[in-house]
Amino acid sequence: MLKLGVIGTGWITKQFIDATQEVGGWKLTSVFSRRLEKANDFAKQFKGEAVGYRDLDTFFQEGDFDVVYIASPNSLHFSQARQAIMADKHVIVEKPACSNPSEMKVLIRLLRRKHHLFYFEAARHFHEENFKTIAQQIKKMKTVQGATLTYMKYSSHYDDFLAGKEPNVFSPVFSGGALQDLGVYLVYDAVAWFGVPIRAVYFPHKLRNGIDGKGIAILQYPGFEVTLNFGKTANSYLASEVYGMGETIWMNNAADLQKVELIDKQGNKNDITKAVTTNPMITEVKNFTAVLQSSNSLANKQLMEDWLAVAVQVNRVMYDLRQSAHINFRSDYEFR
Structure with a gap:
């Protein structure tokens, strides 16, 4: 137990x-x-x-x-x-x-x-079966021409911000903002599916305190770009896509993978969605449980190290994006 x-x-x-x-x-x-x-x-x-x-x-x-x-x-x-x-x-x-x-x-x-x-x-979607399905389909693509990933959801705390308050999620003191809260899902997608980009640039819409309410990030890879569209001050209902040579991987939401389709050159759709759990944290908890219950296993230790390596890469890309947009947190200065 x-x-x-x-x-x-x-x-x-x-x-x-x-x-x-x-x-x-x-x-x-x-x-x-x-x-x-x-x-x-x-x-x-x-x-x-x-x-x-x-x-x-x-x-x-x-x-x-x-x-x-x-x-x-x-x-x-x-x-x-x-x-x-x-x-x-x-x-x-x-x-x-x-x-x-x-x-x-x-x-x-x-x-x-x-x-x-x-x-x-706890990057929950990183552990989901649909996340892995997309990764497998990308590996099968002879050529990747890029991706457009969207996750934009209006925050109830934005009303408080507009009323003159400064909720934690919209505060540079508490390392808030759209990139940290929602953009992290999309950065996980990009890093896990395509690797670490050679260049990362963020174009944010900044609020009165300098924090980002929403924005667009461009991740440059050899031969293609990945566009990340995210925000906490508006709602988006756009799907997300990965582009091959004519074929396209379509997903309803890059952070909440409820449905995934593979669309061929002729526009024919093949539903490749795996089973979805009611509680989106179930899969990650299952994975963490299996590892912790056999903590002496070298294979489980390596699995944790693999997950941690991705987390480190995501952290680096997130920081590079912030720096490109001149968004600084209080915690950044504590290590200078």
């Missing part, structure tokens, strides 16, 4: 815990929130007797858990993951795992000293 501690009490944490309960082999034991009442109220939603904490040091020192799931504001991911590793806990951290490559390097160095620990970035 894997004992789980969680940092954060939002909807995404609940979805993750629901997934662990559906998969099985997990027990929620510890919940951290800045407000103890909130932590305890959240814990009561689930079976068992999870303990609430409001002090992070106490959470890590006294909490009875093996694995911590971190779903706090982006800027806190690094420090909390570092503290978890030093406390000898396995880590599952929501994307983006870190704000910049400097933070990522620190975590990698710590992990090299703790060979028995596992560290996962």
